[in-house]
Amino acid sequence: MSSTTSPFPDRIELAGEGLVLRDWTEADLAAMPDLFDHPDIAYWTPIASPFDEAAARARLDRARRLRAEGTAVLLAITVDGRAPLGEVMLRRAPEGMEIGYAVGPAHRGRGLAARAVRVMAAYASERLGAERVILELEAENAASVAVAAKAGFSLLDVPLIEGEEKGRPYVLQTWALDLP
Secondary structure (H helix, E strand, O other): OOOOOOOOOOOOEEEEOOEEEEEOOHHHOOOHHHHHOOHHHHHHOOOOOOOOHHHHHHHHHHHHHHHHHOOEEEEEEEOOOOOOOEEEEEEEEOOEEEEEEEEOHHHOOOOHHHHHHHHHHHHHHHHHOOOEEEEEEEOOOHHHHHHHHHOOOEEOOOOOEEEEEOOEEEEEEEEEEEOO
8 A cells, every 4th residue: 555645535526528427425335236237247347246235335445445545536427416327437557547437237328438438537637637548448348449439539559458357368458548
């Protein structure tokens, strides 16, 4: 753990593009399994699967710990600051600021992920001084590739990232958005 102060404030609420991105709260725990316990999320993301009440508690605790460490901020995607529809993450990584996202299956097809990514990218630029944000995606994940393109990201000509998660090998492409 770092002894430096976290670059992230104790509370964050970002509004823009018809969304409110806000901190996860205890009141969200019951809604989280409906958002994250889905085969698509289990397959394409490192989010725990199956995703039950215990996984929801662990995710909320992890979000708070990562924020305190200054490593990442995980925010609920909402349209009005109330019911969570998904999550967007901003993580400080060796290669720069990385954004990740997941939208609950009942809320897909509304452009939530692309809008949340753009709002989070603006936060990274305006509040943290980031000059570039990245997405790391599997080329076969058509929905995430579409989000990257819709949010204005470009595929970089850099080495692929290979790894294994949940016993499944993956290969990630790096997409980037240069910020003003």
